[in-house]
Amino acid sequence: MKKDIEIAREAQIKDIDEIAHFLNIEKYEKYGNYKAKIDLSYSENQNKDSKLVLVTAISPTPYGEGKTTMNIALSMGLNKLGKKAISALREPSLGPSFGIKGGACGAGYSQVIPMEDINLHFTGDFHAITSAVNLVAAMIDNHIYQGNEKNIDLSNILWKRCVDLNDRALREVVVGLGKKTNGIARQDGYDITVATEMMAVFCLSNNLNDFREKVSRMIVAYDYDNNPVTVDDIKATGPVVVLMKDALKPNLVQTLENTPAIIHGGPFANIAHGCNSIIATKTALALSEYTVTEAGFGADLGAEKFYDIKCRKASIKPNITVIVASVRALKYHGGVSLEDINCENLEGLKSGFKNLKVHLENLKKFSNNVVVAINKFDQDTKAELSLLKELVNNLGIEAFECDVYHKGSEGCLDICKYIIEKSNKDNDFKLLYDESLSIKEKIDVICKEIYRANGVKYAKKALDEIERIENLNSDKLPVCIAKTQYSFSDDPKNLNPESEYEITINDIRLNQGAGFIVAITQNIMTMPGLGKKPAAYEIDIDENGNIVGLF
Structure with missing residues (x-):
């Protein structure tokens, strides 16, 4: 089969004017022929009959489960069945693009295009966020230099500075080393752009005025009396809003089959809340x-945060949740080695099914309408696929084989028909916890109900920060737990969700602007590093001017 980039370059891409016309959009700004910014006014319109489909996945493995690929295919499949559908995705970060993951635009015959643009700079949204964060940092240091x-x-x-790279x-x-005019010397640090509170505010704002309000409330520091100092206190709100006014407009592109796709915002789900704007x-x-939207990483992280943070802040409810799983990923969770992963192994599949089973049990705590999309690969045997469907069906849930990598929309029409049928039925959607609970109580609920931990341990630093947040009366907010994506526990090597463990909370952060509290577990860093052989090694431009190695 052809490489992803070859498939993308051979696609019959339409001028973005045609995609906008299909959606009856009149107010938009073109960024070249194949990208556009949609006017913010459209987000204020209400279509009570529109259905929201959430795509999530099992815990990630080295192979990737194909969540974005499935999202794109489902939107194309729904369109093929006569429904006007849109794929709503996050923007890729340059960190993973040059780090370990590579591009994030789907795969095979289920991709969004123009993929080179989307993966590299796109319409500049992340650069605007980076500039806004660093502007605030500059104004903090200038405020101190000019008399404090x-x-x-x-x-x-x-407040930390940021860059959208792994460094x-x-x-x-x-900062501030050297002569006196360089500022006051102090310890500082950088986050990756997608882990910043500015990104969270960007994605959790309902409109420009809401964005302004949230920006103004972000805490940048504390004074010597332990009172919070906000972005507004250092007079940075206005310039931040000016920097971000165009970035807030969502981006319109298309899939390989010319289905509209809106791609906007991109916080990670392991260190942030993991949802598009x-x-x-x-x-x-x-x-x-x-x-058709998605939540980052596995359902224990992305889906839980989509429900408990995004749905709460946006006053929206999903009509159905699709969880993506693959035979080879479940065998990996069952202890099958990478060398043997392509060989039929029914016992390994049964053992690894525990991961999917726990995710399904968790999703049922939020909603009735849940379905499994089995992302089919060439090496999957009939016996393995039959066993997986049987195991899912035994839980009272439907599972569908989907060959979207090879066939695009044609590979998922059966599950799309099910989505249409099921999304018209009551979902009985509910949140996991009441945000009026104490911080510890909320963390306890998530860790025990979703992560299946026996209990929670707190470092002194975390306990001190909880006390400070409570003294500020800012504790009645949802909780975003920063945790490894590879395991239900906070140990990335523990792939057994039925083992006994406690979750350790090392630090607590108040994202007062975004409106949630971050609980950071052990071994989580908000600035990733590059691996021994980063993807950047393979990225270049060939003699014909084409980008190679990114996909």
């Missing part, structure tokens, strides 16, 4: 009959 009117405690500055050398830095989702719902 707000009495900011230099040892209690929370471990920037995790801890010292509320503005993008609401715009898609206003313009379509079906919006």
Whole structure:
């Protein structure tokens, strides 16, 4: 089969004017021939009949489960069945693109295009966010240099600079070295752009005014009396909004089959809340009959945060949740070695099914309408596929084989028909916890109900921060837990969800602007590093001017 990039370059891509016309969009700005920014006014329109489909997945493995590929295929399949559907996705970060993952635009015959543009810079949204974060950082240091009117405690500055790349050398830095005019010397650090609170605010704002309000409330530091100092206190709200005014408009592109796709925002789900922007989702719902969106990594992280944070903030409810699984990924969770993963192994599949089983049990705590999409690969045997469907059916849930890599929309029409039928039935959607609970109670609910932990342990730093947040009366917010994506536990090597373990909370952060509290488990860093052989080694431009190695 051809490489992803070859398939993408051979696609019959339409001018973005045609895609906009299909959606009856009149207010938009073109970024070249194949990308556009949609006016913010469309997100304010309500289409009560529009259905929201959430795509999530089992815990990730080295292979990838094909969640984005499935999302794209489902939107194309729904369109093929006569429904006006939109794929709503996150924007790829340059960190994974040059790090370990590579591009994030789907695969095979289920891709969004133009994939080179989407994976590299796109419409500049992440650069705007990076600039906004670093502007605030510059204004903090200038405020201190110019007399420190707000009495900011230099040892209690929370705000970090950022860059949208994996760069471990920037995790801890010292700024202001050299002569006096270079500023005040202090310890600082960098986050990756997608882990910043600015990204969270960007994705959880309902409109421009809401964005302004959230930006103004973000805490950048504490003063010597332990009072919070906000973005508004250092007079940075206005310039941040100006920098972000165009970035807030959602981006319109298309799939290989010319189905509309809205791609906007991109927080990671292991260190952030893992969902595309509320503005993008609401715009898609206003313009379509079906919006197919996704949540990052496995359902224990992305789906839980989609429900408990995004749905809560946006006042939206999914009509159905699709969880993506593959035979080879479940065999990996069952202890089958990478060398033997392509060989039939029914016992390994049975053992690994525990991962999917726990995810399904968790999803049922939120909603009635759940279905499994089996992402089919060439090496899957009939016996393995039959066994997997049987195991799922025994839980009272439907499972469908989907060959979307080879066939695009044609490979998922059966599950699309099921989605249409099931999404018209009551989902009985509910949230996992009441945000009025204490911080510890909320963390306890998530860790025990979703991660299946026996209990929770707290480092002193986390306990001190909980006390400070409670004293600020800012504790009645949902919780976003930063945890490894590879395991239900906080140990990435523990692939057995039925083992006994406790979750350790090392730190707590108040994202007052975004409106949630971050609980950071052990071994989680908000600035990743590059691996021994990063994807960047293979990325180049050939003699014909084509990008190679990114996909």
